[in-house]
Amino acid sequence: MKTIYLSIFCLISLHSMTNAQTAPKANPKPKELSIHGDTRVDNYYYLNDRENPEVIDYLKAENAYLDQVLAPVKTLREKLFEEMKGRIKQQDQSVPYKEGAYYYQTNFVQGGEYPIYVRKKGSLTAPEEVMFDCNQLAKGHSYYNLGGYEVSDNDELAIFCEDTVSRRLYTLKVKNLKTGQIYPETIPNVEAGDFAWAADNKTLFYVKKDVKTLLGYQVYRHTLGTDPKKDILVYEEKDNQFYMGLYRMKSKKYVAIVSDHNGVTTEYRLLDASKPMSEFAVFYPRERGHEYDIQHYGNKFYVRTNYKAENYRLMEVTEGDQAKRASWKEVIPHRADVFLQNMDVFANHLVLGERKEGLTKIRVINQKNKEDKYLEFGEPAYVAGMSFNPEFDTNILRYSYASLTTPGSTFDYNMDTKEKTLLKQQEVLGGFNKDNYVSERVYATVRDGVKVPISLVYRKGTKKDGSAPLLQYAYGSYGSNTEPGFGSGRLSLLDRGFIYAIAHIRGGQEMGRKWYEDGKMLKKKNTFNDFVDCSKFLIENKYTSPDKLFALGGSAGGLLMGAVVNQAPELYRGVVAAVPFVDVVTTMLDETIPLTTGEWEEWGNPQNKPYYEYMKSYSPYDNVTKQAYPNMLVTTGLHDSQVQYWEPAKWVAKLRTMKTDNNQLLLHTNMEAGHGGASGRFEALKEVALEYAFMLNLLGVQQ
Numbered sequence: 001m002k003t004i005y006l007s008i009f010c011l012i013s014l015h016s017m018t019n020a021q022t023a024p025k026a027n028p029k030p031k032e033l034s035i036h037g038d039t040r041v042d043n044y045y046y047l048n049d050r051e052n053p054e055v056i057d058y059l060k061a062e063n064a065y066l067d068q069v070l071a072p073v074k075t076l077r078e079k080l081f082e083e084m085k086g087r088i089k090q091q092d093q094s095v096p097y098k099e100g101a102y103y104y105q106t107n108f109v110q111g112g113e114y115p116i117y118v119r120k121k122g123s124l125t126a127p128e129e130v131m132f133d134c135n136q137l138a139k140g141h142s143y144y145n146l147g148g149y150e151v152s153d154n155d156e157l158a159i160f161c162e163d164t165v166s167r168r169l170y171t172l173k174v175k176n177l178k179t180g181q182i183y184p185e186t187i188p189n190v191e192a193g194d195f196a197w198a199a200d201n202k203t204l205f206y207v208k209k210d211v212k213t214l215l216g217y218q219v220y221r222h223t224l225g226t227d228p229k230k231d232i233l234v235y236e237e238k239d240n241q242f243y244m245g246l247y248r249m250k251s252k253k254y255v256a257i258v259s260d261h262n263g264v265t266t267e268y269r270l271l272d273a274s275k276p277m278s279e280f281a282v283f284y285p286r287e288r289g290h291e292y293d294i295q296h297y298g299n300k301f302y303v304r305t306n307y308k309a310e311n312y313r314l315m316e317v318t319e320g321d322q323a324k325r326a327s328w329k330e331v332i333p334h335r336a337d338v339f340l341q342n343m344d345v346f347a348n349h350l351v352l353g354e355r356k357e358g359l360t361k362i363r364v365i366n367q368k369n370k371e372d373k374y375l376e377f378g379e380p381a382y383v384a385g386m387s388f389n390p391e392f393d394t395n396i397l398r399y400s401y402a403s404l405t406t407p408g409s410t411f412d413y414n415m416d417t418k419e420k421t422l423l424k425q426q427e428v429l430g431g432f433n434k435d436n437y438v439s440e441r442v443y444a445t446v447r448d449g450v451k452v453p454i455s456l457v458y459r460k461g462t463k464k465d466g467s468a469p470l471l472q473y474a475y476g477s478y479g480s481n482t483e484p485g486f487g488s489g490r491l492s493l494l495d496r497g498f499i500y501a502i503a504h505i506r507g508g509q510e511m512g513r514k515w516y517e518d519g520k521m522l523k524k525k526n527t528f529n530d531f532v533d534c535s536k537f538l539i540e541n542k543y544t545s546p547d548k549l550f551a552l553g554g555s556a557g558g559l560l561m562g563a564v565v566n567q568a569p570e571l572y573r574g575v576v577a578a579v580p581f582v583d584v585v586t587t588m589l590d591e592t593i594p595l596t597t598g599e600w601e602e603w604g605n606p607q608n609k610p611y612y613e614y615m616k617s618y619s620p621y622d623n624v625t626k627q628a629y630p631n632m633l634v635t636t637g638l639h640d641s642q643v644q645y646w647e648p649a650k651w652v653a654k655l656r657t658m659k660t661d662n663n664q665l666l667l668h669t670n671m672e673a674g675h676g677g678a679s680g681r682f683e684a685l686k687e688v689a690l691e692y693a694f695m696l697n698l699l700g701v702q703q
Contacts, residue, residue: 021068023665024061026653027054033586036609040622042586043657044650050638059638059649062667069664072702073693079703080492080689085682087488089427095410096124097398099390101155113682114138117149119177131158131177142672143639147192151177152201153252157224159195159204166672168192168214168641172206174224187228191216196248196255198276205234205255205276207246212592214641216244219257221276235269235280240597248273250345250392251296258293259286262601263479263516266291283322295345302331302350304343309334310513314343314352339512344386347393349415353385358441358453358510360384360483362399364415373418379403380441381455383483402426402485404439404457404500428488436460437494439484444503444537452530453510455484456543458499469573469699470499470544472535476507476527477556478602479516489688496701499543505530507556521604522614528563535564535571546571550695554578555643558634562620562651565629574631574664574698576691579640583647584619585612593644621647624654628661633694635687637670645669666694 028043047055070077094106103124107116114134120126131149138144141164149160156178161170172187172195191207194216198204202224207216219235222228237244237259245258249270257269257280267286272278283294283301292305301322303315314332321327332340332352341360342353352363362384365372377384382403387410389398395416402408407426414420438460443451462468471493475482482502490500504510507519507527519527535551538544551572553561558580565575581587588606591597604611616622632655636648652667659665668690696702 021065023656024058024065025656026058026649028657033589035589035607036612038612038616040585040616042650044646044653045586047649047653048644048646050645055646055649058653059645059667059669059671062649062652063669063671066666066668069666070690070693070697073697076696076702077686077689077693080692081686083430083492084489084685084688087428087430087432087491088681089429092427095398095423096120097388097390099151100153102151108681109135114144115146117146129177131175132160137162145192148195150195150197150248152197153199154201157197157201159197159206161190161192161195163192166637166639166641169209169211174204183224185222185224185226185228187220187222187231191244191246194244194246196246197273198255199252199273200276203276205246205271207244213240213597215240215598219244219246219280240591241600243598249296250390253296255280256294260291261286261288262598263520264288264291264601266293268292268294284325285323293342295343297345302343302345303328304340306513311335311338312340312513314340337512339509341509342386344389344397345392346389346395346397346415348395349397351386351397351415355481355510355512358504362386362397364397364413366415375399375413375420377401379406379439381439381484382406383485398423404455404484404486405434405437407432407434407486407488426486426488428491432488432491441484442537442541444534446530446533448526448529450506450530452506452534453504454534454537455502455504456499457484457490457494459494459497462497462499464542466539466542466545467548468497468499468544469548469550469695470501470538471550471552471695472501472503472531472538473552473557474503474505474531474534474560475553475555475557476503476505476519476531476560478507479509479513481508481510489685492692493695496696501534501538501543503531503534505534505560520602522610524603524614525563525618527560528567528618531560531564532568532571535568539571547573548699550574550576552576552578552691554580556581558582558643558648559584559620563618563623565632566620566623566625569627569629572630574633574695576633576635576694577648578635578691579637579643580620580634580648580651581643582620582651583622585615585622587644587647588615621651621654624651624658626658626660629655629659629663629665631664631694631698633664633666633668633691635668635670635690638672664694664698 029046031042031045033040090110092108096103096105102119104119112135117132118128118130134146143166145163147161147170149158151158158175161172163170169189170192172190174183189209194207196205204222208218209216217237220231221234222231242259242261254270255273259267265286268283269280271280295302299319300316306312313334315328316331317328339355341355344351348367350365354361362375384401387398387400397413409425410423412421440456442454506515509516549572558577561575561577562582606612606615634648634652636645638645
């Protein structure tokens with residue numbers, strides 16, 4: 001594919017086109033916000049009222065402006081959408097897995113936006129039973145999401161939940177899989193997927209959400225056939241800094257409640273699933289700084305813990321003795337260079353997910369002879385991990401693998417014979433050949449001497465002389481790892497000469513727990529500095545140049561984009577900030593905003609002055625200044641529950657009054673969706689097509 005060049009003609013025409021449009025402007029209505037003797041003036045605070053017609057009119061005006069500015073690439077947007085859609089095998093199915101007496105599978109049909117969940121009894125040749133056809137369930141809704149399901153022990157009933165607004169407030173229902181009947185009781189405002197059956201096939205537990213904060217905070221017990229209004233509250237989390245989850249453990253013996261204080265503290269409560277009317281008992285009481293997770297195995301528990309082990313170690317304890325930490329015995333010690341990420345337990349094997357030098361490793365340990373083996377993968381940048389393995393008494397491990405050039409693949413690994421079998425590789429239509437692409441892993445030495453890994457992929461023949469356009473992506477928060485996996489939509493950029501780069505910056509956990517700790521709270525600026533310094537590295541090493549470099553980040557990665565354009569706007573031709581968390585101080589001070597209190601351990605609580613001052617020093621909205629900014633596309637969803645729509649809306653409004661350039665500044669609000677964008681496997685591609693068309697337009701590519 002030829003490298004893309006931007007002609008003088010295109011520069012002139014784009015400049016003229018931008019000036020020909022009149023950007024909407026939100027009316028300033030100053031509001032003073034004071035704390036710690038400091039006063040900030042917010043001219044656009046009022047945009048947080050989605051019931052105000054003036055606010056809705058402004059968002060619609062911004063959408064109309066975007067359509068006008070990007071009119072020259074309307075056809076390209078449609079072409080990109082069809083191109084990406086054309087790579088997806090529409091009639092497809094997942095690899096089946098066995099749980100109990102049934103094989104379960106997910107199907108997609110030609111033209112279908114949503115999955116169809118099916119099962120077969122006893123064998124894969126048995127008649128197919130449709131449990132949930134989400135294409136049918138979605139009819140009449142502009143948004144639809146099935147938030148998971150759980151089948152009862154007798155295989156007859158299924159708990160499931162639905163969201164038709166994209167506010168992540170789900171409604172729980174129960175379906176009889178034998179008759180197709182949906183039971184009359186419905187339970188609103190529950191947490192997706194956080195529900196479990198007891199062993200009696202009639203009692204279930206679920207997590208209720210606070211409709212204002214959107215935090216799951218209560219666990220209820222429901223008996224099938226009774227009025228949900230009479231459900232019994234069995235646990236309430238009083239500390240609103242904790243997130244809560246609920247599930248049935250793999251051994252099926254216990255129902256577990258997990259309270260997690262966002263990277264600081266964990267506490268489990270267990271209930272014998274055969275005694276649903278009994279009380280949940282604490283596994284090990286919460287201690288600040290102690291995080292752990294557990295797996296039940298026979299008469300003991302495996303405990304992955306960070307107690308005196310920053311990168312975690314593995315312990316075991318006899319059932320009933322868990323409250324006495326002196327009874328915990330070490331199985332895998334702490335290692336300074338290896339992060340113990342997760343685990344799974346089988347009858348004769350223990351499987352560990354480890355991370356070393358930024359890459360995932362799968363380690364299989366024989367429970368009887370203690371022999372261990374690491375699976376081999378053989379590419380410079382990849383992602384591998386344990387898949388869903390619900391069966392306990394098996395010697396087969398199912399795992400997934402992908403790389404920047406290898407589509408998602410599902411394997412079965414025989415833990416006794418060491419043989420692996422490829423069950424399925426994601427089929428990419430349209431003539432894709434992985435041999436046409438090259439991946440690399442390089443390290444950028446950033447300003448404080450730390451080496452930050454960068455994963456890259458590009459089409460063979462792409463010149464590394466500074467002439468190639470490059471899209472740099474990162475997230476860098478919550479200890480979330482940005483994996484170098486495959487994306488078929490990305491081919492639309494690679495085939496047009498782009499290099500795609502993932503910067504594995506601090507704030508994630510790619511290089512171990514310290515990598516996360518050094519990118520949060522009062523060290524958060526390391527995240528932003530790492531990204532900027534990775535950009536400089538890519539420019540200095542001729543992967544790209546400032547007039548061809550683009551940046552992309554979403555949510556907390558959108559905060560990253562906001563901080564980066566304030567710090568080093570001259571490095572980027574264009575920036576896409578998707579659902580960006582940019583009004584950090586105001587949001588973190590407002591406990592009524594969904595999820596705020598649970599975020600304090602990530603960003604700090606600005607009610608404490610040191611955190612307020614540090615946060616204010618980088619908050620993108622508070623640091624917009626009179627300077628030239630890159631071309632920018634900002635996206636949001638009106639019903640976003642994670643980052644409220646008004647944050648990006650306010651940011652764009654302020655940028656319009658402050659920036660000194662004539663570059664594009666575009667805001668797109670999906671008036672029907674939330675944080676994850678449009679539902680449906682094809683509709684979501686339209687948002688990707690918008691982002692790509694925005695970038696390509698800046699390079700003069702309009703066809």
